[in-house]
Amino acid sequence: MYVMIIGFIGAGKVGCTLAKYFSLCGMTIAGFYSRTYEHAKIASEFTQTQAFRTLSELVSHCECIFITTAEQQVLMLWDELCQLPIQNKWIGHCSGLLTSHIFNKNKIVHPYAFSLHPLYAIYDRFDCYTAMSGVSFTLETHKNNLSKLHSFFTPLKNPIAFLPAQKKPLYHAACVMLSNQIIALVEIGVELLYQCGLDEKFSEQAWHPLFLSNAKNIYRKGIIDALTGPVERGDIKTINQYLTIMPDELKPIYQQLSTILINISRKKHSNRDCKQLELEL
Incomplete structure (x- = not known):
């Protein structure tokens, strides 16, 4: 099994739910960074992890970083991450529509970019983790990353299906329907x-x-x-x-x-x- 330390940027519904569920499945969660430290603190207390005051601090502690903010903020955060040492870090988001290709610099996609989307309407920060064991996920990434990511997500017993990047708009429409x-x-x-x-x-x-x-x-x-x-x-x-x-x-x-x-x-x-x-x- 491929083990990584995970950090979350964004302490809202999706971040809290996934961090709590991942930790209950035995995955290692470092903690949260948020624009508002108080939000990160609340999320860290809920998940029994750490609240980071700066983005660079979270990056230094983690091997895998999930951006779980609103979609319109993902690119802005990616620009900030590009100023930090992330060359060997896994960078993912949880949007059903955006692809991992948004994590690119000079039109070259980050080699460890991915997106992982739960087919579930996460409506609450503190309750939805209890339903996650029955949720299916789609994983979108470069095909060379699939074996390592599948190994990384082994602790999750959820069904996880590979989704090609070009199919994400149609997939997202299906979820909306x-x-x-x-x-x-x-x-x-x-x-x-x-x-x-x-x-x-x-x-x-x-x-x-x-x-x-x-x-x-x-x-x-x-x-x-x-x-x-x-x-x-x-x-x-x-x-x-x-x-x-x-x-x-x-x-x-x-x-x-x-x-x-x-x-x-x-x-x-x-x-x-x-x-x-x-x-x-």
């Missing part, structure tokens, strides 16, 4: 409940079991076997009722999503003719 975009669909559904005359308190509570049970069903059975509803049944009459009563601005969204559901339904019912249903949509 699976997380942020679902929020938009929930907003649409709740708004339609309001339009039915149901009060806010009832509506906000009523959708929870429906949403959560469906999510669990997808997780347990898979997308195809979890499919239910009027599209899956080929219920054209019900779908026409929806389209008659639904607000005009929502009809294209419903129609586009239903078209995708038809394609899923074809996989579930290979002998069913869906042409009439497609014409109605």
Whole structure:
């Protein structure tokens, strides 16, 4: 196993979560550097590590440096790191969109650059580490680094898949569809409940079991076997009722999503003719 001492630049949600989880898995964490020393101190106390007052101090103590700040700050910090002795240091970030190629000087990418992204919405500094054992990661780096990094991350029992740099925008879009975009669909559904005359308190509570049970069903059975509803049944009459009563601005969204559901339904019912249903949509 390839062992390195890890430091974190950025003491927010991602930094605290990963440092805590990595340390619980047996990896060696030196500590944190942050623009605000108090933030670094809070993170270091949470992870039982050290708070560094300067960036150079952190660099001197670490062999691997994770930049876990907001994306717009990563390049600025990279410029600062370039002024320090990092020639043999591993430098990584945790953005789902940015690649390791941003760590370049005079258009030459740092030889030990990488990005490691957890497929998880880290929403809190002090709680999310408890869920990390079930999270998958993607690793993006030069192919020559893969064996060493896989060895380095051996203490993590998480699934880790290699992701080519050119695929990161598409990958990030997939993550957004699976997380942020679902929020938009929930907003649409709740708004339609309001339009039915149901009060806010009832509506906000009523959708929870429906949403959560469906999510669990997808997780347990898979997308195809979890499919239910009027599209899956080929219920054209019900779908026409929806389209008659639904607000005009929502009809294209419903129609586009239903078209995708038809394609899923074809996989579930290979002998069913869906042409009439497609014409109605």
